[in-house]
Amino acid sequence: MRGAVVCAAIGLLLAAGCGGGDEPPAGPGMTIGIRFDQPGLGMRDPGGGFTGFDVDVAEYVAAQLGTDKRDITFVEARPADRETMLEQHKADLIVATYSITEARKQRVDFAGPYFVTGQSLLVRKTNSDIDGPESLNDSDWRLCSVTGSTPAQHVQANYAQSVTLEQRNSYRECVEALLKDEVDAVTSDDVILAGYATEQPDKLKVVGRPFSTERYGIGLRKGDTRRAQVTAALRAMIADGSWDRFVRDNVGRSGYQVQTRPEIVDDP
Known part of the structure; x- marks a missing residue:
């Protein structure tokens, strides 16, 4: 009985139950x-x-x-x-x-x-060739997305024959690659891309309508x-x-x- 009381008291202090449940x-x-x-x-x-x-x-x-x-x-x-x-x-x-x-x-x-x-595209401000998902069928564009993300999976499932997909650990890495001209576009959800475009509005822009939900x-x-x-x-x-x-x-x-x-x- 005493052990149970002590355990209960420790549980309250440490926010950890005595039973070690899941x-x-x-x-x-x-x-x-x-x-x-x-x-x-x-x-x-x-x-x-x-x-x-x-x-x-x-x-x-x-x-x-x-x-x-x-x-x-x-x-x-x-x-x-x-x-x-x-x-x-x-x-x-x-x-x-x-x-x-x-x-x-x-x-x-x-x-x-x-x-x-929904998924969209982030490109350099000077890029006029990529204006939406339809543009991805026109040339061997280099796209960047993040490993394990749904945008990367969507590109692999729908555009694998027409684009080269590079997967990195973070969108920040993808944006840096875009600014260095190492890739042609970054693909992710438009609300995510809008944040990066706001950081550097003179260099980046979001193009096209979302092509996923x-x-x-x-x-x-x-x-x-x-x-x-x-x-x-x-x-x-x-x-x-x-x-x-x-x-x-x-x-x-x-x-x-x-x-x-x-x-x-x-x-x-």
């Missing part, structure tokens, strides 16, 4: 995976802080689950690592422009979608019972106006036009 507690601490290199969405500042739409969403949801933003540990979630991070308990949630796909749902659960966007969800470990709470938090975020504010404060600066608020569903 699901960590919702508070007071939480580890959330975000992107560190996406302007307006998930960025790590030089001073070590974090800003962006996904960061605001993550902090809002965590608060609804009982975790203050001061008790959140943000970790970098690169596209190729996201499922593994959840499966290996390296993150409680992934809020990192994480598109909901049937293949990913075999390994993780999602709540959402909390944002809907990407539904961003919050990733959780398979079977995590907190999915219903996360879903409720996302609905509250839209209902109380926080979602609109997060979009305006982060994404609106790029001039990106959000068409509609997303509809949060129980099983996205």
